[in-house]
Amino acid sequence: MRNNKGTFQFVFMIVLMLALVAFPTSASAHHSWGRYHWARTSNPFTLKLGNNVSSGWSSYLSTASTDWSKSTVLDTNVVSGSAGSNCSPTQGRVEVCNAAYGSNGWLGIAQIWTTSGAHIIQGLAKMNDTYFSQSAYNTPAWKQLVMCQEVAHTFGLDHQDERFDNPNLGTCMDYTNDPDGGGFYGPSNLHPNQHDYDQLVKIYSHLDSTSTIKAAPAGFANADVHAIDNWGEKVSDNGKNAVFIKDFGDGFKIFTFVTWASE
Secondary structure, eight states, X not given: OHHHHHHHHHHHHHHHHHHHHHSOOGGGOOOBXXXXXXXXXXXXXXXXXXXXOOHHHHHHHHHHHHHHXXXXXXXXXXXXXXXXXXXXXOTTSEEEEEEOOOSSSEEEEEXXXXXXXSEEEEEEEEEEHHHHTSTTTOSHHHHHHHHHHHHHHTTTBOOSBOOXXXXXXXXXXXXXXXXXXXXXXXXXXXXXXXXXXXXXXXXXXXXXXXXXXXXXXXXXXXXOOOSGGGSOEEEEEOSSEEEEEEEEXXXXXXXXXXXXXXX
């Protein structure tokens, strides 16, 4: 009897571990960029997304906005862009742009300007048409994935998974070789999933006493960080995605989150 009981317990533990791996719970959602968030005094708060994209990208921005607005703590509102031809940031909002930025290696980037209080004060999301004009990336699936992910980085969200040779998790915050899914890759990675919404609740669970920020150092808000050479120190890079930090001191930093293209 003891042997049978021990065998049963062993088999039960194996089945339980496999179940936890196969079906992770929402409590395990933990994919934020440090503690960075937008300061606000109530939830849900509304974040403006400046539309500086061409007509071929407008539907992807609209879909991403609708998807992320399903969050219980965040609403996004697509408004007329004010970034200009250089995709310059605007304090208090995210400017979304696309252009042929050149064969510089990146498919999409997100940039956030942050303060010592871990507050985001402005952001950019940029899509590189130099690569999206190529057959490998000129698909609705790739455009929706990258738009959804880069916009989400400006909220303070990180990736859920950074492997790209495993089945999709069904979220745009997952690395993948096949955003459309199907076959080995399983579900599509075109939209957020519940883990993403759970993480947003964690990030924005507390309220701030004010939505204002302290005075920024000269050259911070309008810093030219378009060229790779101006992104600052590279702090991580796995060949698919990378993070750079430009430090202005006194807690003021600009983060650049990069999705590399496959050359």
